Amino acid sequence: MATLSAPSLYLTPSETALKLHYVGKHLKDVQAPAAILDVAVIRRNCKLMLDTTKTLGLGFRAHVKTHKTTQLTRLQMGEDSKSVNLIASTVSEIEHLVPYLQEQQSRGRNVNVLYGLPVAPSHIPRLATVSRILGPGCVSLFVDQPAHVEMLSKVEDETWPGQINVFVKVDAGYHRAGLSPESASLDKLAQMIGSQQKVKLQGAYAHMGHSYSSSSPEEALKFLRTEIEEVSKGAARLTKALPQEHLGEGGKLTISLGATPTATATQNILAGSAEAEEFRSFINEAKKHFDVEIHAGVYPVLDMQQLATRARPATGSSEEPLLSFRNLGLRIMVEVASVYDEREKPEALIAAGSIVLGREPCKSYHGWGVVTPWSSLASGTVETKVFDPEGERSGWIVGRISQEHGMLTWEGPQEDVRKLQIGEKLLVWPNHACMAGPSFWGYLIVDSDKDAEKIDDVWVRWRGW
Template sequence: MASKSIAEVPLSSLTAPLLYPSPSEAALKLQYVGKKLQDVQAPAVVLDAAVVRRNCRLMLDTVQKLGVGFRAHVKTHKTTALTKLQVGEESQSVKLVASTVSEIENLLPWLLEYKTQGRDVNILYGLPVSPSSISRLAAVARALGEGSVGLFIDHPSHVKILEQVDPSAWPGQIPVWVNIDVGYHREGVSAHSKQLADIAYSLSSSKRTHLAGLYTHMGHSYSVSSPEEALKYMAAELEGLEEGAIEFLKITGAHETKSASATKVTLSLGATPTATSVQNLLEDSEGAKEYRAMIDKINRSFAVELHAGVYPVMDMQQLATRARPAQSPSNPTKSLLSFSDLGMRNLVEVASLYPDRGDKPEALIAAGSIVLGRDPCKSYPGWGVVSPWPLQDGPHYDPEGSRTGWIVGRVAQEHGVLTWEGPTGQMRQLEIGEKLLVWPNHACIAGVNFGWYLVVDSEKPDPERVRDVWVRWRGW
């Protein structure tokens, strides 16, 4: 089925752009571009384009060298501009995963543009498919062409639901991805479960669907604390996914296909800690060689694919995993995972000061849980770390270092309380009305209540000046 232009898609089918209109990008640029961060009203969320570009390039370079596929998750940032950086300009394959139908609908104009350039486009709706979402996803599938939109399933009822989809609404077979649970216990089924067998039997007789791949998310990999531990999780994730695939294909009989032209089933694994841990495999060590050999072996029978979402911006949670070392063993000047690789910061303003409160000085910022979220970080007892900004570098709280500096020690809804950690004789003096930049614990949450990002670029002159505005998508 040929893809359509955006003009051929009924507007009523694209719910998000109609019900959740975005602010005017042109008006936002008039308002912000050229301003210094010091002159912007807080709270705001700031992205450093230089850091984002570097993180995206590192991921794309790594998967290319390892000979595996990559699927970028767009849920962290929800912008077209950053999605383009995740995909890169050279790849002929655009593979994405989204957590909301809104994200997919908002990407549609750009995806259609890429289709006209001859690029292969494939996007997955990242939750087990719900009946109420099918009509909207079908509209996107009609626009992009057969095989471009994939759906997740982890119950035989999902197959029955898709069997009833009108072929005129969703022409051709619907690509489905089976969620395998490798221990996180969010979505998915285990490799040896009766439920996986029931899914396999349902798919083997399905006329409306076909198996495109198996997918897993190892969210509990956020508990790791070293590259070695992250790689062990990655290996367990890949082996568990392979085990599920073999069991699944045995039931369907698909493993007996010997045709050289047969399409390999894709095994898609990742959470940012395990996905970024493979960047350690570019080092020439015995451990790296063993993991590469394991990936190569599985890649001969299946198409191994990594997926990740928060890696372009990183955050305090990712820093705490230490899934990559701070510097490359073979190139000590190359930063791999340090504060310099955190590309998102929240701009906040000091609202009041309490130097004599309790056993440590405190200050108030007009930014609480609706700005920073309530997700904790295992490496320190706070909700964000105050950076040395406006200095480019300088003393700040480091969970693995001095543990001296301002952190967001408590949060209410609109209120955040900064607490000074460490000797008071070293305290950075604050003033009411002073602007600060805070590294958040969880970037996916720290941007969610903002309609746009203010974009700076630390590789260009005047890194404190806003150079662009990236609009976030809204809706579900």
């Protein structure tokens, strides 16, 4: 029986029709709410990550879950490397990546996409179909229990031809998925992998999700050091328990590590300081034993949560910006539905609640989004007050939130308030970019290197699971 894939299960709107409707329009003429991406910012963020990993001699695996688009995936991977390594959180994302990956294969690039959860039985048929399309070794899976290996060992060659490559998920302290590097279960897992032919161990993988609590470049690098140490311990234990012939000619496993704070923290290593050189030596030592790759997902667009980590210095050259408002590539357009100037603190209602902005907090301030200076700039005036958690905490933020409603609140002296008008459109920097996109069909694209106010393109998001 044929296996249905996401393009059949989850219908998407017509990209051609959307382009005819939106391209060439001014942002102020778009119905709110809408999700806006600035591709100029995204290009810079993606280039900086690729340049950094190349300079450090590290592999890179881009996560696509934040944006779920082919267009941004292209920017994440660039055009120069010989390999295209990706990670996805849903089977749907992997299925939608197939045409792009086939195109990259036709250009002679090696491709590999990793399914980002310990694999469940019902997902195997669709993943196997992708593997048959792309070829052996192009789809990898996570395992962290012997039961996963037992399940995969029973997959027939007609379903999934050849070996199934797997990464073992190592828990580096985040306590989501994975096994502790000290766990004796790693030995059992490796022995089980080595005892049969269907499953091939590719490496060990860790996600440093708790690095979002970072508050400085130094702290982010400390998280990265811990992550390398922990995943290396797990990989060393797996290597020791595996039969030598399982490792192949090179004899090295891959260690894959990162979250956007620790991944972007690698950019601090290029600073040339004594501390940076010491850290580079630390990474080079890990590379003697393992192939080292960095993975990250939200870094192309960033968000208020990422600014709060301070994982990179806040300033940089105009060619290579580091971590400030100018690095945020996603904004959510909202429209003022009502105003309440007579309240103890001036407030305004917007028709955009948790379904639009998400409900995740940010540790640097108590709101759900920060209103950008765009509205006043678009009208030709100069915005004097933009709320900055790291600077002057005066301006409009999304101070309260419910399902369909958001409440803008004025923070700072009452005498400085910029009054809002019913029908006024605003752009908001959200707390978490990954959660601010799913309710939209996709993104309106502007390119501030050309015209920051005119819609240049539309990117349709992949849907489904």
